[in-house]
């Protein structure tokens with residue numbers, strides 16, 4: 424009974440992101456490599472480029488369950504050269520952004 428409750432809570436928390444696959448540490452590496460040029464991706468980074476909201480703000484503002492990151496980036500986001508975000512990278516990044524709340 425208890426176990427099932429915990430699993431249900433975990434599933435609710437993670438939404439569509441499979442908890443076993445998403446790795447926030449890997450997400451941070453991806454963010455530092457691909458997103459930090461514009462976004463402030465962690466509290467250790469002092470500044471990003473103008474107009475790009477810090478990840479701490481995005482974490483509070485975007486509901487990634489109804490708007491998966493891959494969809495957000497495919498929308499009206501400034502284009503990012505040479506970047507192919509695979510499904511598992513997107514999941515890792517989402518997990519990481521959530522830790523920045």
Ligand code: HEC
Pocket residue numbers: 453454457458459460461462473474475476481485495496499500501502503516
């Ligand atoms: C070339 C600069 C640049 C890079 C690189 C970049 N972004 Fe952005 N991003 C922006 C700017 C500027 C905005 C604000 C756009 C706006 O409000 O119209 C933004 C907005 C966003 C938003 C919010 C979109 C919304 O609908 O509110 C998300 C989420 C996001 N970026 C994620 C990422 C992730 C994840 C990466 C790395 C994979 C990344 N960005 C890399 C410049 C960049």
